[in-house]
Amino acid sequence: MSTPTEVTFDPPKCSACGANLFRVFENSYETYTWNVKKGTYEGDGTSKMTCPDCGADLYDVFPDGVCNYVNPSKKAVKESE
Numbered sequence: 142m143s144t145p146t147e148v149t150f151d152p153p154k155c156s157a158c159g160a161n162l163f164r165v166f167e168n169s170y171e172t173y174t175w176n177v178k179k180g181t182y183e184g185d186g187t188s189k190m191t192c193p194d195c196g197a198d199l200y201d202v203f204p205d206g207v208c209n210y211v212n213p214s215k216k217a218v219k220e221s222e
């Protein structure tokens with residue numbers, strides 16, 4: 142009897158230093174602009190994702206944000222279903 146192999150997924154690599162991104166730093170910057178017609182603030186947020194090892198900007202690795210990242214092999218499984 143064979144033991145079932147546990148499926149694991151490797152994180153993406155930093156495009157600058159090649160480190161496995163087991164951790165990613167993300168800083169969000171919100172800019173609120175007062176809307177004189179509505180009388181409310183309107184927020185516009187941007188987030189900067191950086192590699193903990195070299196500090197490179199990881200926007201090209203996570204164009205949709207870190208929380209929306211889908212491992213390519215997982216994506217392939219999902220699409221073939």
Ligand SMILES: [Zn+2]
Pocket residue numbers: 155156157158159160192193194195196197
């Ligand atoms: Zn790096």
